Amino acid sequence: xxxxxxxxxxxxxxxxxxxxxxxxxxxxxxxxxxxxxxxxxxxxxxxxxxxxxxxxxxxxxxxxxxxxxxxxxxxxxxxxxxxxxxxxxxxxxxxxxxxxxxxxxxxxxxxxxxxxxxxxxxxxxxxxxxxxxxxxxxxxxxxxxxxxxxxxx
Numbered sequence: 575x576x577x578x579x580x581x582x583x584x585x586x587x588x589x590x591x592x593x594x595x596x597x598x599x600x601x602x603x604x605x606x607x608x609x610x611x612x613x614x615x616x617x618x619x620x621x622x623x624x625x626x627x628x629x630x631x632x633x634x635x636x637x638x639x640x641x642x643x644x645x646x647x648x649x650x651x652x653x654x655x656x657x658x659x660x661x662x663x664x665x666x667x668x669x670x671x672x673x674x675x676x677x678x679x680x681x682x683x684x685x686x687x688x689x690x691x692x693x694x695x696x697x698x699x700x701x702x703x704x705x706x707x708x709x710x711x712x713x714x715x716x717x718x719x720x721x722x723x724x725x726x727x
Contacts, residue, residue, distance in 0.1 A: 576621035581606055583725060585614055586623070590724045593627040633670075633686050640687040641715040645679040648706045655706040656680070666700045679711075 584604040588595060595603075601611035618624045633641070648655045656674065663672055663683055671684035685701070687693035701710070 576618065576623050578623075582614055582618065582623075585611060586618070586725050589615075589624070589627075637688050638686040639689055640693045642685045642687070642693060643713045643715065644683040644685060644701065645711045645713065646681040646683065646704075646707055647678065647709040648680045649708040650680070650706075652706050658705045659707070662704050666696070666704075668696050668700070 581604060585600065585606075588600055588603045597612050597615075598608045600615075601608040604611055606614075615624065646659075648659055650656075652658075659681065660672060660674070663669055663681070666683075666685075668685050668687060669683050670686055671682070673682045674680065675682065683701070685693065685696060687696055697712075
């Protein structure tokens with residue numbers, strides 16, 4: 575585990591707001607020198623604290639109006655059910671998230687579709703053909719009320 579201090583947290587908060595910020599601007603906002611700031615960023619990258627820098631795309635701006643979260647319970651009497659299910663789910667292009675859980679629900683898939691007709695096609699042709707499904711529940715996204723991946727204070 576990487577030991578964090580207040581300066582590291584300030585740097586991370588600034589980067590979470592704007593990953594494209596220049597090193598000198600980052601240092602100024604974090605309250606340190608540019609060389610010191612850059613060394614800290616490099617250490618956090620090496621330690622895996624900063625996993626990657628990404629572009630956050632709004633699927634709706636690209637025509638994906640429907641988002642559905644599928645909670646899947648697998649038939650775990652089959653050996654390798656998880657591995658086989660996940661391997662095939664990865665091949666569904668409209669599935670943009672796969673999460674596994676302990677509890678009643680084994681896997682959550684997040685599915686993006688252009689409209690309800692497109693979603694029905696994905697569900698019938700691709701999702702229901704995935705192996706080892708014992709139960710599946712669909713939850714349609716109505717609104718994102720809070721999405722905050724920033725570091726807690």
